[in-house]
Amino acid sequence: MAAAGHPGEDAGLYDAVKAVGEELCPQLGLTIPVGKDSMSMKTRWQEGNEQREMTSPLSLVISAFARVEDVRHTLTPQLSTEDNALLLIDLGKGHNALGATALAQVYRQLGDKPADVRDVAQLKGFYDAMQALVAARKLLAWHDRSDGGLLVTLAEMAFAGHCGVQVDIAALGDDHLAALFNEELGGVIQVRAEDRDAVEALLAQYGLADCVHYLGQALAGDRFVITANDQTVFSESRTTLRVWWAETTWQMQRLRDNPQCADQEHEAKANDADPGLNVKLSFDINEDIAAPYIATGARPKVAVLREQGVNSHVEMAAAFHRAGFDAIDVHMSDLLGGRIGLGNFHALVACGGFSYGDVLGAGEGWAKSILFNHRVRDEFETFFHRPQTLALGVCNGCQMMSNLRELIPGSELWPRFVRNHSDRFEARFSLVEVTQSPSLLLQGMVGSQMPIAVSHGEGRVEVRDDAHLAALESKGLVALRYVDNFGKVTETYPANPNGSPNGITAVTTENGRVTIMMPHPERVFRTVANSWHPENWGEDSPWMRIFRNARKQLG
Structure with a gap:
């Protein structure tokens, strides 16, 4: 992006394109499939009698993509506190330039010497070495050195691991400020202490011997300590650092969203006793209760229902297929046009997204397109009254089905789902508890607490009054609740992402055949789809049990 015609910008643009397109990318073996330019990065306006203008600096924005062979071996910054070693791979080779860094910006400076690609061959060797280490399963964690430099890299790794860090930077030179805040190429890797020598030897094979520096280790606890030559350079509580780190985001959230929710989320970051996401299961995650029914060869038909704007139908179909169903894609236009009917289906699932x-x-x-079409309305009502059928509504499908109460037996007490208390769209990985209810899809899962994908802007349960809420509770129709990381039902943000009373996020009918929920079990039925999970989980996550329960119920 450039301000064409502005003094020096055209020449700068040419130099940038030449350096990246003709020199760097060919040496790295990369192609640039497409480019998009914005050549009018200057604005002029009149303010009183004064002519003003603002010119954006020449900027290069790169989006890179590559095939990932196995997402199960993707690295994250989450530190482990097992016997470990932290290694800095410094591709800046000690130059430690501070120009255009976050540190310079804090002091309202720009500087004249920014970070640069010092050695293209070494950068390529770094990539190849990392791939070799991943393949050899030698890495526990990884984080690039970027905005904020080494200090921020280590801090963010400590935040992710909920642990302390003890490092020494004596080997990085006498200018500790430059060593900690430069944004030269490189990163920090965590390895097992017993693998340190082997890892350093492998890095040397790729020409990186002079770039590797042993820093220290991650430790259990809250202390974040940096030393040099037995002198303390920096020492602070990791919890305090995290609160500082989130300060700008918090202030922006207070202006943009519900300030009460922003305050609650910020306060939660200061609670060092918070154990983080965790799992408690009341069933065997590895038991495939659908296997005997799949073995018969029978595959009940499930209508995977979608409307314009729905986007979760593919993973929903995959989950039901894995559980032994014949998943059929059914668009509302098929029903409205009479091309498909619900009479041949044993189960119905309304998927998530943003219909209309x-x-x-x-x-x-979506609901009104059903209610106001007499033939389709009768078809849905007949399905819901038919014995030996099951129905599930997720997210947008949950909201839609909650508006079909007049068609669904035993759903009279269901609530509406309205705008989140946070006044924002919530995309989170939230902890929920399966509660005692008639839901056939959640049988055998009562008492389990596990994280699940949440993605909605209008997921807050709304009841008419306290009596309505009490009746819903007393009938035992609540199937899932949000809980905090201590396992307690909560209305506090962000553990409860929408502010629903009593943490309610799923309800069922009195006979348990129809269940609706705001979270997305279909997005996390495979372990690899979870952004966090215990290491002992196999191919399937606990949420696969919902779909296997459905297969078992239909016999």
């Missing part, structure tokens, strides 16, 4: 852009209310436009 939610402009008529979340799921309400």
Whole structure:
């Protein structure tokens, strides 16, 4: 992006394209498939009698993509506190330039010497070495050195690991400020202490011997300590650092979203006793209760229902298929046009997304397309009254089905789902508890607490009054609740992402055949799809049990 015609910008643009397109990328063996330019990065305006202008600096924005062979071996910054070693791979070779860094910006400076690609061959060797280490399973964690430099890299790794760090930077030179805050190429890797020598030897094979520096280790606890030659350079509580780190985001959230929710989330970061996400299961995650039914060869048909704007139908179909169903893609236009009917289906699932852009209310436009078409309305009502059928509504499908109460037996007490208390769209990985309810899809899972994907802007349960809420509770129709990391039902943000009373996020009918929920079990039925999970999980996550329960119920 450049301000064409501005003094020096055209020449700078040429130099940038030449350096990246003709020199760097060919040496790295990379192609640039497409480019998009913005050549008018200057604005002029009149303020009183004064002519003003603002010119954006020449900027290069790169989006890179590559095939990932196995996502199960993707590295994260999450530190482990087992016997370990932290190694800095410094591709800046000690130059430690501070120009255009976050540190310079804090002091309202720009500087004249920014970080640079010092050695293209070494950068390529670094990539190849990292791939070799991943393949050899030698890495526990990894984080690049970028905005904020080495200090921020280590701090963010400590935040992710909920642990302390003890490092020494004497080998990085006498200028500790430059060593900690330069943003030269490189990164920090964590390895097992017993693998340190082997890792350093492998890095040397790729020409990186002079770039590797042993820093120290991650430790259990809250202390973040940096020393040099037995002198303390920096020492602080990791919890305090995290609160500082989140300060800008918090202030922005207070202006943009519900300030009460922003305050609650910020306060939660200061709680060092918070154990983080955890799992408690009341069933055997490895037991495939659907296997005997799959072995018969029978595959009940499930209608995977979608409308314009729905986007979770593919993973929903995959989950039901894995559980032994014949998953059929059914668009509302198929039903409205009479091309498909529900009479041949044993199960129905309404998927998540944003039907009609939610402009008529979340799921309400979808529901009205059913309620106001007499033939389709009768078809749905017949299905819901038919014995030996099951139905599931997720997210937008949950909102839609909650508006079909007049068609669904035993759903009279169901709530509406309205705008989140946070006044924002929530995309989170939230902890929920399976509660005692008639839901056939959640049988055998009561008491389990496990994280699940949440993705909605209107997921807050709304009841008419306290009596309505009490009746919903007393009938035992609540199937899932949000809980905090201590396992307690909560209305506090962000553990409860939408502010639903009593943490309610799923309800069922009195006979348990129809269950609706705001979270997305279909997005996390495979372990690899979870952004965090215990290391002992196999191919399937606990949420696969919902779909296997469905297969078992249909016999």
